[in-house]
Amino acid sequence: AQTVTQSQPEMSVQEAETVTLSCTYDTSENNYYLFWYKQPPSRQMILVIRQEAYKQQNATENRFSVNFQKAAKSFSLKISDSQLGDTAMYFCAFIFKAAGNKLTFGGGTRVLVKP
């Protein structure tokens, strides 16, 4: 079975500081994709960043970056220069073609950015 674990239910960070969210997963597949999704209080889930498992280079999208450790099956998200608008639930997820492109999600981490 494929599983995704987010061990931090809640985190808080001061505005302009950096926060790192952890995610570990378990799969026997070799070809898959990893994602971080953000769900603000308005509830529309949006994609923050993606990582292809066969790429060693860590993905970066503006203030968001990942630390992908394939051997350790770890996929953490770093939010730099945190802004108030980053307050949201963050979900780690992965997908692989053999499963029909179904996303498997972790339990989520609630991030609160304090002014």
Place this chain on the structure above:
Amino acid sequence: DVKVTQSSRYLVKRTGEKVFLECVQDMDHENMFWYRQDPGLGLRLIYFSYDVKMKEKGDIPEGYSVSREKKERFSLILESASTNQTSMYLCASSFQTATASGAFFGQGTRLTVV
């Protein structure tokens, strides 16, 4: 922009009622999904469909059914609503071959069964 639209943001239904949650996407996606979101459990897949009239069970299909008569529309049906089905329901869609794109989500329906 991709749009996935769920028919209601909030619903209150009585125990035993038949409930329909509707989802429409405008990007010609082959795949459509229904997830249930509960605190601490993340999103759990109820059903998904990879083509018109095709469906597969997800991780928690009990008590639910789905219908996909048109490519753009995917309905989740609670045959006889129960209080343990009170939850947030999220619809999503994606291209079948575009694994790297992930999925696009609707705004969610908060269902309360009383």
